[in-house]
Amino acid sequence: MNKFDLATDSVRELNQALHDQAKELTEREWHVSNPGGKHNLAVGVNEALSIDIDGHAGYYCAGMNQKATVTVHGNVGVGVAENMMSGVVRVKGSASQAAGATAHGGLLVIEGDAGARCGISMKGVDIVVGGSIGHMSCFMAQAGRLVVCGDAGDALGDSLYETRIYVKGTVKSLGSDCIEKEMRAEHLDELKELLHRAGFNEDPASFKRYGSSRQLYNFKVDNASAY
């Protein structure tokens, strides 16, 4: 196992060493100690590495991830797993705003709460949150699935395209063009599989599904006030 101690090593050294693994794979397991809330940890990794960050991380942790499994044993700041393409990012604590923003693929698991705008403009990622999420989550989301075991804040799914949202708790309010939808057998199966992959022991039948009513896809002047 390769060990990095950010009390002495720099973030640039860490990221360079992780990037080098895409050219020549020499070590799959990485351990990062003393992250101290530093920004941009394990960003742009492009190899199937297993990276454990032992503490709280700052902004954009595990951004642009491809293939790697990154586990943060603490909280993360703004934009965790931003623009992730594939792989798994797991946050043992809570996440700040814009978790999984614009991410195209892979799985983001947040065991605690996520702040505002979780999954904003998500484009294919699956996000599973153990706790609650903040306001404007899934804003303009285009593809993927968002699962919330707790509650959702105001304006959930505002201007949503095709993302499916599952919430167990309460939803403070739905955003423009977001509606509650019927839970069919295929959705229960999908949710069961997502919860299983994320490691949560929840009953899929206790969730409600939300999605786009598809009224705002094409501009119609009658809808002007809804945009």
Added chain:
Amino acid sequence: MCGIVGLYLKNQALEPQLGKLFEPMLLAMTDRGPDSAGFAIYGDEVQDGWVKLTLQSSAEEYDWKQLMGALEGRLGCSLDWFRNASAAVLKVQTEEAKVREALAELAADVRIMSAGQSIEILKGMGLPADIAERFSLAKMQGSHIIGHTRMATESAVTMEGSHPFSTGADLCLVHNGSLSNHSRLRQLLKRQGITFETENDTEVAAGYLTWRLREGDSLKAALDHSLEDLDGFFTFAIGTRNGFAVIRDPIACKPAILAETDDYVAMASEYQALASLPGIDKARVWEPEPATMYIWERTAA
């Protein structure tokens, strides 16, 4: 950007170390604000009937001794003072208004940074590390402290533009964000008799709180009103004589993080500023909700 930090001690045994615990918090926010920095520290209270003022001059070698002598003669009451770099802390046994009046006559160029029984505000232009060293922050003692590192967006980089801004006796405010309706609000507040020394948007927020408190609002009510009337982005940390408060706007664009242990409550724009605190690995760490007030106050000693 801007960085804001606050440290409120619950454990009195830590009070001699307040500055030492706080300095790395302020320095950690240098990336968010290298233009200027400042802090408001609470402690070393004066007795009832006395008032403590922090004065600052733009002249490095200002003759404080001469001013204090003249002030003593003019006010004719007990007076105690010490110099701290470009600032002077003055303790005097009289009413605040009388001191302000005398200072306006004797030294119009000296700025009154704060007034109250406990507060001292020290601030200036430059890197946070330079400001901390200038005022010997690490050696300071007290019960709580809030600080600010500035990256100027809404007004010029000047000493006046640096935070904290005092909002009344023992009250002050630091701000991360920008207010979009500060011009109109400034006009409204001027008509209410609030005076402004800078073009800074944060001073408008401070002036707004001063006005609400003067109108009889409690701190909580004043902050509730601020959510209705201040338009823009803000995370505020507010110091009071007995405690401190944190509040974010309803959109919560500007970051904030809180940590609490049995010994202290700490607030910062980013976790990095909290990482140096003792016992932080076991602290409860969370992100404050938008449009929600968080207040810690000590009950009367």
